[in-house]
Amino acid sequence: MRWALWLYPASWRRRYGAELADHLANEPFRLRTLADLLAGAADAWFNPNNVPRETETQGASVMIKAVRCTSSEFSKGESLRSAGLMLGVALLLTTISVTLDKTFGDHFAIEALSYAAFFIALLVSSNGTYLRPYSSTARFTIITAGSIGWYLFFLAVTWFGTRI
Numbered sequence: 001m002r003w004a005l006w007l008y009p010a011s012w013r014r015r016y017g018a019e020l021a022d023h024l025a026n027e028p029f030r031l032r033t034l035a036d037l038l039a040g041a042a043d044a045w046f047n048p049n050n051v052p053r054e055t056e057t058q059g060a061s062v063m064i065k066a067v068r069c070t071s072s073e074f075s076k077g078e079s080l081r082s083a084g085l086m087l088g089v090a091l092l093l094t095t096i097s098v099t100l101d102k103t104f105g106d107h108f109a110i111e112a113l114s115y116a117a118f119f120i121a122l123l124v125s126s127n128g129t130y131l132r133p134y135s136s137t138a139r140f141t142i143i144t145a146g147s148i149g150w151y152l153f154f155l156a157v158t159w160f161g162t163r164i
């Protein structure tokens with residue numbers, strides 16, 4: 001996953017690149033780590049002056065916290081709000097896809113929306129929990145790009161499914 005370092009601004013790589021590369025060398029590949037790297041890169045580009053200051057004894061730990069969206073402790077209320085939001089968004093998107101299906105008939109683009117509903121809802125619900133350490137601009141970008149990405153993925157899959 002060292003290739004993901006190139007997603008960060010050059011000034012960030014000069015300061016933290018070697019430390020993060022060392023950290024990644026000891027990490028197994030996980031989708032969560034990749035998502036953290038992508039979110040950290042977006043945050044570094046949108047907030048170039050928001051680089052944490054550290055003492056010599058804190059260096060790597062401060063850098064890791066700045067890059068990783070570590071699962072911090074969430075209150076029960078935050079967890080319940082996140083779960084409620086996820087269910088609400090999934091229900092809304094599913095209702096929209098069912099309504100569109102009833103109105104316009106069977107179409108792969110509508111089917112793609114119903115498949116993507118859960119994944120989009122999961123992204124939206126992470127705004128107040130796992131994405132909380134990032135700036136609002138980075139969160140918006142991650143949620144929007146991720147939602148579009150999931151929909152396009154399922155759009156391609158359903159389109160391909162109609163062709164075979």
